[in-house]
Amino acid sequence: MKPNLLIDGSNVLFWVGNKPQADIPALVTRALVARRFIPAVYFDNSIFLHMQQDLIDQLATLAHVVIAPAGTPADALLLEASGQGRRQIVSNDRFRAWRTQHPALQAKWLVTGRIEKGGRASFSKKLKPALL
DSSP, X not given: OXXXXXXXXXXXTTTTTTSOOTTHHHHHHHHHHHTTOOEEEEEOGGGGGTSOHHHHHHHHTTSEEEEOOTXXXXXXXXXXXXXXXXXXXXXXXXXXXXXXXXXXXOGGGEEOEEEOTTSOEEESSOOOOOOO
């Protein structure tokens, strides 16, 4: 099945205390899958500094995982995959550096989130699956 929601895995990785925590992308992904989304998770190639391959493989059982090639920022791939906003992006990034390349980028594309006490993921607004 084609993903109907995108996760900025490189950003989500830092949602707790602004420090990388390897289990957070899977926690966020499980929360979205439980809401019947089909997510894709995008990572920069540097993800291997923060996550072991076995954790990435486990995440791949929940969602499509895209790791950007070395020298290519995952943001470029993520914004392209959003299809001009057809697919929302779960991220706390505002993508300011990408506004010139993606002038149609709008706040409604972006869904921020956090990890609450007890390890539950919460999101800033209503998530909308892309109509595929």
